[in-house]
Amino acid sequence: MYIAVLQVFNLNIGVMAQQTGIIPLVGTLNGINFYYLNGKPIARKAGGGFTRKRIKTKASMERVRENASEFGHCSAVNKAFRSALNPFYKGYTFTHFHSRLMGLFTRIKALDTTHKRGERLVANGIGQAHGLQLLEQFSYTPACDVRQVLPFEFRVSDPDLALSIADFDIAQVGFADGATHMALTYGVLDFDFNHLNYALHLAPPLVLDRSYAGATLTLEPATLPSGLGTALYVLGVRFYQEVDGALYVLNAKGSVGIAVLKCL
Structure with missing residues (x-):
């Protein structure tokens, strides 16, 4: 059976060649490896590839x-x-x-x-x-770009590291499809890139509906970083839909966004 199958292949193999024939093979036969690469049947001589020993010693x-x-x-x-x-x-x-x-x-x-x-x-x-x-x-969430969703000026004050958004206008917010509410989450991420330790100092989330009329927003972390590592001021946005008085988080594309506003 193998002889009959091999006869329908045109194997011109130096290092690697694509299989041509009626029945693609998978496995090793007569010193030839048959396998799929990116959905295409490939044949190559067995051996000569990477091995753990070769990688460690050569x-x-x-x-x-x-x-x-x-x-x-x-x-x-x-x-x-x-x-x-x-x-x-x-x-x-x-x-x-x-x-x-x-x-x-x-x-x-x-x-x-x-x-x-x-x-x-x-x-x-x-x-x-x-x-x-x-x-x-870096664009952490391209499908929900926080700076486009919230086209306002962000300011972080010292020493409380509170985030403020002046001249806020809910009509300018890029709400996700079907969303009735938006939740803003702000925090200072104290991240030690040497030892990979971290602490996240969050402000209470701020939930706004489409009828919000305020012109200024302020989010202040409940605790402050202790200098563990690099301080990243992170703002997250998440959209919700109100149904019968209850809020349900939206998980569709473009409904969750993250931005690093500043690093120190």
Whole structure:
């Protein structure tokens, strides 16, 4: 049976080739690996690929080892950072949030000029002025851009770190489809990028409906950071729908947003 099947393939294999034939194979046969790559049947000679031993010992794999080490470090930072931000989006799943943050921390890590490749750290990149800019300018939730949803000026006062929004006009707020209410959550995230410890100092959430008539908003954290690490002023927005007097959180695309307003 295998002979009959192989006869319908045109295997011109140097390193790798796409299978052509009636019945794509999966597995290893006569020194050839058959598998799927991105939905396409592929055939290649068995052996010669990456193995754990080769990656650990071969000089030619040094760059692979360096990349793997830094990737693992950025992944750990990513996990801790997402956990710290969780109160702003609890119960909601962002598409590609993990991978997009990996891109952010990889860029910040690359700013570390004090360590050699393979040992560069996000914390050292954060220590650079451009590192803080990357944290502030990154679009954490593109489907719900907080600065577009709330097109107002944000101010943080000293020493209470209260966030104020002057000239507020509910008519200018970009409400999500179907939303009747908006909740604003503000907090100061004290994040230690060296040891991945953090503390989040939150203000009481502020819930507004579409008929809100106030012109000034103020959100003040109940506690203040103690200097654990980098201070990030974070504003979150979440939309709700009122049904029979009860508020239900919306989980549709564009209904949850997060922004880092400033870093110190």
